[in-house]
Amino acid sequence: xxxxxxxxxxxxxxxxxxxxxxxxxxxxxxxxxxxxxxxxxxxxxxxxxxxxxxxxxxxxxxxxxxxxxxxxxxxxxxxxxxxxxxxxxxxxxxxxxxxxxxxxxxxxxxxxxxxxxxxxxxxxxxxxxxx
Numbered sequence: 001x002x003x004x005x006x007x008x009x010x011x012x013x014x015x016x017x018x019x020x021x022x023x024x025x026x027x028x029x030x031x032x033x034x035x036x037x038x039x040x041x042x043x044x045x046x047x048x049x050x051x052x053x054x055x056x057x058x059x060x061x062x063x064x065x066x067x068x069x070x071x072x073x074x075x076x077x078x079x080x081x082x083x084x085x086x087x088x089x090x091x092x093x094x095x096x097x098x099x100x101x102x103x104x105x106x107x108x109x110x111x112x113x114x115x116x117x118x119x120x121x122x123x124x125x126x127x128x129x130x131x
Contacts, residue, residue, distance in 0.1 A: 001107075004067060004122040006034015012044065022048045028061055036122060038065015044078070053085035060094075067122075072100025076109055093124065102126070 008030050015025040023045065030040040042061025049055060059078040065071070075097035080089040091109040098105035104127030112119040 001123055001125055002068065004035035004124070005120065006032060006036055007117060007119045008032045010118060015043075024048075028059060030061065030063075032063065032065060032120070034120075036063070036065060036067045036120070038063055038067075040064070040076070042076075051084065053082055055082045056080065062097075067102060067105075067124075070101035070126075072098060072102030072105075074098040074102050074105050098126075 011029045012026040013029075015027055019025070026044045026046070028040070028042040028044055032038050032040065040061040040063040042059055044057055044059035046057040047055060057078065057080045059076075059080075061076050061078075062073055063076060064073040075094040076091055077094050078089065078091045080087070089111060091111065093105055093107050093109070095106060096104075105124055106127075107122060107124030110121045112121070
């Protein structure tokens with residue numbers, strides 16, 4: 001297992017006509033820094049509830065750049081919930097989505113949001129034939 005860490009900036013833009021009945025869709029753009037240097041674009045769908053602090057979101061983003069000196073891309077899939085203020089988030093690399101020198105990548109990404117901004121940690125493996 002390899003470990004990468006760094007920071008990222010995210011921009012979210014509502015998709016016109018995609019807000020209805022507690023649902024919203026957003027376009028995502030990200031810039032990653034640190035062990036992963038690159039950009040990402042994707043889509044996010046959110047669902048709000050009538051209960052304060054409860055909501056859900058799913059997102060998919062394609063990350064393109066360099067990870068520990070290897071160039072390529074991969075897809076991240078997010079599954080997030082807020083249960084009356086208690087957050088849970090799972091972000092996984094979509095199997096077999098890696099390209100270039102990142103073909104065969106698998107792993108999970110954790111997002112940390114605090115006073116310093118947005119940070120990530122990425123734990124991953126590469127198939128033996130891809131290293």
